[in-house]
Amino acid sequence: MKIDGKNIVLTGASSGIGKEILKRLQQYDVKIIAVSRTISKIPCNEKVIPYSCDVSKKEEVDKLFEYAQEKLGNIDIFFANAGFAFCEQIREADWEHMEEIFRTNVFSPIYSVEKMRVANGKRKYAVVITCSAVSEVPLPGYSLYCSTKHAINGFGRVFQYETRKNELISFVYPIATKTNFFTNAAQKAPVPWPVQAPDKVAKSVVRGVEKDRHFIYPSKAYAVIRTLNRIFPFNSSVYAKIQSNKFHRWAHSAYDLHS
Structure with missing residues (x-):
């Protein structure tokens, strides 16, 4: 799908991957509703409209869609990027505690897919959901986070067979990224x-998205590792053991030292 001329909603736009996606999208002729709980770090210009929203709440997602349709007329691309880890x-x-992370990482993006289908009907549109490499690789210490990404990955692998010709549903599988993600997950969390x-x-x-x-x-490296893990499944176990040792330390x- 071509980016130029599109109306876009991007969640998790104030930091990390979302912040970088927002920068890159502004290179095109677009209108963007940039969404975050805190919007002070989001630019406001002729291409970007900051919007404060807690996407873990159904009522606020509904209001986001109403606002975007009022401002833009329609939503061509929805980036469901917001998410966090413990x-x-x-x-x-x-x-x-469990419900909190599932509302943001699972319920919200799936609900947004449903909202986009209803809002667009037979119009061509796209939804891009940030999944994670840990949806396919165990990462000790992040069991709740990994379970949310397994859920999104499972939804994506099945929903691909339910999409219509006018729908593009994309799932992104980043590896660990140099952001505050792990700092926010816990103090000095293992990366x-x-x-x-x-x-x-x-x-x-x-x-x-353009392709x-x-x-x-x-990550090209992960794409290769993913293939090798299917051929040699024990690779995942070795990796998980190494990460498990880091987690337990x-x-x-x-x-233990603060209990």
């Missing part, structure tokens, strides 16, 4: 290897 050692049963720059992820995402790709892999410092 790095933690699960020590108690906490329903609200998995390998790591990629957010601007490279953004470039890959925009290029993938109508359903699955976008910003971190957990000992973060939990």
Whole structure:
């Protein structure tokens, strides 16, 4: 799908991958509703309209669509990029804790897909959802986060067979990215290897949309590793064991020494 001339909504636009996607999209002739809970760091210009929204809440997503349609007339591309992680050692049963991350990482993007279908009817449109490499590779310490990405990946792999000719649904699988993502997950949270720059992820995402790709892999290394893991499944176990050792060392410092 061509980017030029399109009306776009981008969630998670104030930081990380979303911030870089926003920068890259402004190179085109577009109108963008740039969404975040905190919009002070989002530019406001002839191409970008900042909009404050908590996408974990159905009512606020509904209001976002109403606002975007009022301002833009229609939404051609919706980037469901907002998301977050917990790095933690699960020590108690906490329903609200689980629900919090699933509302943002799973319910909101799927609900946005449904909203885009209803809003556009037979018009051509695209939805781009930021998934993650950890939807296919175990990452100890991030079990809740990984489970949300497994859920989104599962939805994407099935929904591809339910899309219509006028619909492009794309899923992005970034590896660990050099942002505040892991800092926000927990203090001094262990960062998995390998790591990629957010601007490279953004470039890959925009290029993938322009080429109508359903699955976008910003890291060529991961694309190769993913194939090798299918041929040699034990590779994932070795990687998970290495990350598990890192997690347990971190957990000992973060939990045991402060309990």
